[in-house]
Amino acid sequence: xxxxxxxxxxxxxxxxxxxxxxxxxxxxxxxxxxxxxxxxxxxxxxxxxxxxxxxxxxxxxxxxxxxxxxxxxxxxxxxxxxxxxxxxxxxxxxxxxxxxxxxxxxxxxxxxxxx
Amino acid sequence: xxxxxxxxxxxxxxxxxxxxxxxxxxxxxxxxxxxxxxxxxxxxxxxxxxxxxxxxxxxxxxxxxxxxxxxxxxxxxxxxxxxxxxxxxxxxxxxxxxxxxxxxxxxxxxxxxx
Numbered sequence: 001x002x003x004x005x006x007x008x009x010x011x012x013x014x015x016x017x018x019x020x021x022x023x024x025x026x027x028x029x030x031x032x033x034x035x036x037x038x039x040x041x042x043x044x045x046x047x048x049x050x051x052x053x054x055x056x057x058x059x060x061x062x063x064x065x066x067x068x069x070x071x072x073x074x075x076x077x078x079x080x081x082x083x084x085x086x087x088x089x090x091x092x093x094x095x096x097x098x099x100x101x102x103x104x105x106x107x108x109x110x111x112x113x114x115x
Numbered sequence: 116x117x118x119x120x121x122x123x124x125x126x127x128x129x130x131x132x133x134x135x136x137x138x139x140x141x142x143x144x145x146x147x148x149x150x151x152x153x154x155x156x157x158x159x160x161x162x163x164x165x166x167x168x169x170x171x172x173x174x175x176x177x178x179x180x181x182x183x184x185x186x187x188x189x190x191x192x193x194x195x196x197x198x199x200x201x202x203x204x205x206x207x208x209x210x211x212x213x214x215x216x217x218x219x220x221x222x223x224x225x226x227x228x229x
Contacts, residue, residue, distance in 0.1 A: 002158060033217075043159075043204065043219040056214035090158055104217065106151075106158035 003027065004107035006091050012113045018079040021110045025072055025093030031055065032074040033094070033104060034066055038087035049074055050097040081114045088112075117142040121205045121220035128195055128227050136190040136223045138179075138205035146209030148172075148181050148188040153202045153222070162190075162203070195227045 003026035013019055025032050034046040036059075045058035049068035060066075063081075068074045078085060088111050092104040121138040128134060140146065147166045151159040163172030168183035177192045188205060205220040 002160070004158070042221040045216055045218070048214075048216075056216055058216060092159075103161045103164075106160065108156075108158050 002105040004093050004105050006107040006110050010111045017081050021076040023074045023091030029093035029095050031094045033092040034076050035090040036087045086114045117209050117211050117218045119205050119220035124224040126225050131194045134192040134195045138188045140186050140207050142209040146207040149206040150190050151204040197227045200227045
């Protein structure tokens with residue numbers, strides 16, 4: 001158990017809908033990272049927040065957005081869902097802001113299926 | 116930009132066989148290098164890391180050496196067990212587009228048979 005929690009574990013929804021994925025980082029970690037893992041794209045970095053502020057951006061679509069709240073939990077919002085958005089979405093956390101090689105601890109993931 | 120290339124799987128080995136999973140990278144500057152492992156139905160776990168050239172990361176019998184001259188970070192284990200069956204990801208952490216980002220390889224599935 002990494003200490004990172006993600007809800008829900010599974011999510012099935014229809015095209016065009018909007019969903020919110022939630023992540024709680026390990027106690028004491030200030031950074032939250034979101035990743036998408038799909039069969040054709042592999043593991044892709046989406047976005048990082050550090051202490052409530054966006055810190056780094058990866059291959060995140062405009063239909064997707066994220067935020068980190070004062071209690072440090074984070075939400076990833078996916079809207080106008082398409083079939084290709086079906087994937088495993090992982091959250092990870094680390095103690096630092098990403099400038100040093102602190103370990104990232106991964107949550108168990110949320111499996112999103114868009115039908 | 117930064118990239119990581121690792122050997123395609125799946126790799127199937129008998130128990131106690133020697134394992135090598137190749138990983139090469141492209142990056143500017145001096146990235147840190149990692150191996151992560153993903154067991155079925157779970158998230159990724161850090162297996163080992165190396166932060167500078169010639170460093171050797173090791174954990175649970177796995178080893179990898181940061182080779183700057185060949186831009187490689189191959190994962191090795193002398194004697195694999197059935198419990199090592201998992202997907203292994205090579206990754207680098209380096210500067211890309213003004214940020215420090217982690218870039219993952221596509222993963223290599225290892226299956227160890229008794």
